[in-house]
Amino acid sequence: VRFKLERTGFTVVATADGRAALAAAKEHAPDLVVLDVMMPGLTGIEVCRELRLDEATRATPVILLTARAQEADVERGFAAGADDYIVKPFSPRELLSRVHAVMARGRLAS
Amino acid sequence: VNITSSALAGAAIGLIALLAALIAIAAGRKASRAILGNRRDAADASVRPALFDLATEETDDLPEEPAGSLRRAERRVALHLLERVRGGGRERLLELLAARGDIAAARRRTRRPGAIGRAVAAAFLGHVGSVDAADDLIALLSDPHADVRNAAARALGQIGDPGAVPALLAVVDGPAAASANVVASSILRIGRGAIEPLREAFPTATPATRTIIFEALGLLGAVAAIDDFASALEHDADVHVRVAAAEGLGRIGLPRGVPSLTLALEDRDGPAAVRSAAAAALARIGAPESVPALARAVATGEHDVARVAAGGLATAGAPGLLQLGNLRAAPAGLGAPYAIEALALHHLAREPGTELELAA
Numbered sequence: 001v002r003f004k005l006e007r008t009g010f011t012v013v014a015t016a017d018g019r020a021a022l023a024a025a026k027e028h029a030p031d032l033v034v035l036d037v038m039m040p041g042l043t044g045i046e047v048c049r050e051l052r053l054d055e056a057t058r059a060t061p062v063i064l065l066t067a068r069a070q071e072a073d074v075e076r077g078f079a080a081g082a083d084d085y086i087v088k089p090f091s092p093r094e095l096l097s098r099v100h101a102v103m104a105r106g107r108l109a110s
Numbered sequence: 111v112n113i114t115s116s117a118l119a120g121a122a123i124g125l126i127a128l129l130a131a132l133i134a135i136a137a138g139r140k141a142s143r144a145i146l147g148n149r150r151d152a153a154d155a156s157v158r159p160a161l162f163d164l165a166t167e168e169t170d171d172l173p174e175e176p177a178g179s180l181r182r183a184e185r186r187v188a189l190h191l192l193e194r195v196r197g198g199g200r201e202r203l204l205e206l207l208a209a210r211g212d213i214a215a216a217r218r219r220t221r222r223p224g225a226i227g228r229a230v231a232a233a234f235l236g237h238v239g240s241v242d243a244a245d246d247l248i249a250l251l252s253d254p255h256a257d258v259r260n261a262a263a264r265a266l267g268q269i270g271d272p273g274a275v276p277a278l279l280a281v282v283d284g285p286a287a288a289s290a291n292v293v294a295s296s297i298l299r300i301g302r303g304a305i306e307p308l309r310e311a312f313p314t315a316t317p318a319t320r321t322i323i324f325e326a327l328g329l330l331g332a333v334a335a336i337d338d339f340a341s342a343l344e345h346d347a348d349v350h351v352r353v354a355a356a357e358g359l360g361r362i363g364l365p366r367g368v369p370s371l372t373l374a375l376e377d378r379d380g381p382a383a384v385r386s387a388a389a390a391a392l393a394r395i396g397a398p399e400s401v402p403a404l405a406r407a408v409a410t411g412e413h414d415v416a417r418v419a420a421g422g423l424a425t426a427g428a429p430g431l432l433q434l435g436n437l438r439a440a441p442a443g444l445g446a447p448y449a450i451e452a453l454a455l456h457h458l459a460r461e462p463g464t465e466l467e468l469a470a
Contacts, residue, residue, distance in 0.1 A: 088194070089200075090196060090197075091198065091199060093167055094197060
């Protein structure tokens with residue numbers, strides 16, 4: 001994910017677990033957050049819920065990465081406020097087009 | 111005394127020397143493993159950027175073929191990335207492995223002496239999803255080593271070719287069987303394309319294979335096979351097959367399965383395992399027409415069947431809850447304890463924290 005996004009010109013801040021992701025999102029105020037559903041500490045869904053509760057990150061677009069076996073989590077992800085999801089393994093091109101689409105939607109909404 | 115003391119001292123010195131030698135060997139092995147690990151990491155790191163470019167479709171050009179240990183690193187990293195990408199990136203990685211001759215080499219290795227080599231080759235061909243290698247893998251299903259047979263069965267599932275279903279079913283039992291779990295998982299991985307080959311194999315299959323067939327058909331949601339399920343539930347001579355057929359009807363979840371499940375549930379001369387599976391399947395379907403039969407099953411007080419049937423009534427909406435209420439109201443009835451339990455659990459699930467009326 002990091003490789004493809006950086007190659008495309010995005011600046012990426014990557015973290016190793018859910019709590020660090022939450023802290024990084026609050027610190028860097030990113031244009032987009034990509035969250036793996038299964039992360040140590042806090043799950044992607046929990047991080048997404050926390051982001052939606054914070055005024056500063058409430059409107060930040062969120063994409064969830066989910067394994068095929070966790071597709072049942074997608075509904076919970078949307079309920080937590082995610083904007084889109086991608087099933088692993090995914091095509092890097094698909095990732096990029098979803099990132100562009102979600103960011104465009106976010107710009108339109110704001 | 112002197113001789114004994116010096117012998118003891120000698121033995122102690124020998125023991126200490128032996129211990130020191132063992133510690134030195136262990137330390138040496140640890141150090142060499144660390145060195146090898148570092149070399150491996152360095153080799154992987156040097157080939158990774160080019161493979162990342164390929165996997166992320168930054169380029170269509172295959173990198174120059176590296177030599178020696180870097181070549182092994184390239185194969186290792188390419189396989190690692192293969193599991194993580196799909197689409198064009200995956201195709202480029204497969205192109206690379208084919209161009210390097212890795213797929214052809216793995217196919218040759220499936221015919222070589224050395225069970226470990228054959229199992230590794232099968233796993234590799236499964237990872238790359240090589241449809242061309244399906245025949246090599248089917249041949250490995252009759253390998254003398256069980257681990258090789260299992261690796262081949264797993265790989266055939268990863269490749270996903272429905273044409274492999276008859277060969278997979280052929281190794282469910284017998285003296286050279288593969289693990290039934292591996293076979294079932296592989297068939298499920300093949301997906302709905304496996305439904306027709308499964309149905310075609312059914313008439314001539316052994317009881318163990320018929321059980322796997324119904325488990326797989328149920329998990330695949332094979333609505334077209336619903337009459338096969340009903341027929342097997344009613345007529346099959348093997349209890350396990352009948353249980354699998356009942357479970358399959360429950361998983362499919364169509365009311366069309368209710369009549370045959372009701373018959374099985376009410377066949378008091380039939381095996382308890384089948385009646386219990388039928389009750390669970392009816393509970394899963396949740397059709398209102400199954401409520402009277404489930405209520406009668408609770409009233410029998412036959413532990414496994416009554417408990418499952420009571421749980422089914424609790425999920426069948428108002429008519430089911432009404433029947434449970436009636437069963438509970440007859441304290442002398444055999445089904446009363448099961449009705450009380452099911453109502454209590456239902457109450458707890460709906461309103462956690464409220465007081466249970468177990469004494470009612």
